[in-house]
Amino acid sequence: MxxxxxxxxxxxxxxxxxxxxxxxxxxxxxxxxxxxxxxxxxxxxxxxRPHMIAATVDSVSLTRFSLGSNSILSYSLNVTMNVRNPNKHVGLYYDDVDSVALFEGQRFGYAPLDPFYQSTEATTRLTPAFTGQQPIRGDVAAADLRSQQTDGKFNIDVKLNARLRVKVWAFKVPGPKCKVTCPLSVPAPATNSAQFQPTDCKVWF
Missing domain, CATH: 1.20.5 (Single alpha-helices involved in coiled-coils or other helix-helix interfaces)
Structure with a gap:
């Protein structure tokens, strides 16, 4: 039926x-x-078996980091960072690369970087440089800067951002956005504080 x-x-x-x-x-x-x-x-x-990117800040040079009138921060910071691709079969393209420097969560420096390619198990040295002047907002941040200057070290975060493309054999496919965060303890200019210690960074996707 x-x-x-x-x-x-x-x-x-x-x-x-x-x-x-x-x-x-x-x-x-x-x-x-x-x-x-x-x-x-x-x-x-x-x-x-893709592995996480590794990043390390090996050295920093801070020659100026002081507050002037109207809480204007004058700064000159140079960073040497090594970024490593630990993968044996995967190459990486880094596009739209930039770096920023922050103090107490406030961005005071910005440095665009050239795009680059990393072959398998390769390490790339990056040298972002931050120089200029920038207002620091809030009395707490200004007080923290003066206190850290007295202590001889500044807590500065340097971040690297990039858009990845993945290369496997002859194939290239879009990858995730990569964010690298490096919390640094930077010796103040013209002090007898301890030398900068190489610092491992955190990598996020």
């Missing part, structure tokens, strides 16, 4: 049956594609 009813329905409205068949076919194709992509992603991960 049911089979005969469906046959009559198809005879009365063949376009309806055609639409149902196309919908079923498209759903099957879509599910097959999703399964294929998931399997390929798993194989890719198991084969290449």
């Amino acid at each position: 049911g089979s005969a009813s469906r046959m009559v329905s198809c005879l009365c409205c063949p376009f309806k049956c055609l639409a149902c068949g196309l919908c079923s076919c498209l759903c099957s194709i879509l599910i097959s594609l999703l399964v294929t992509v998931a399997v390929l992603a798993l194989i890719f991960y198991l084969l290449f």
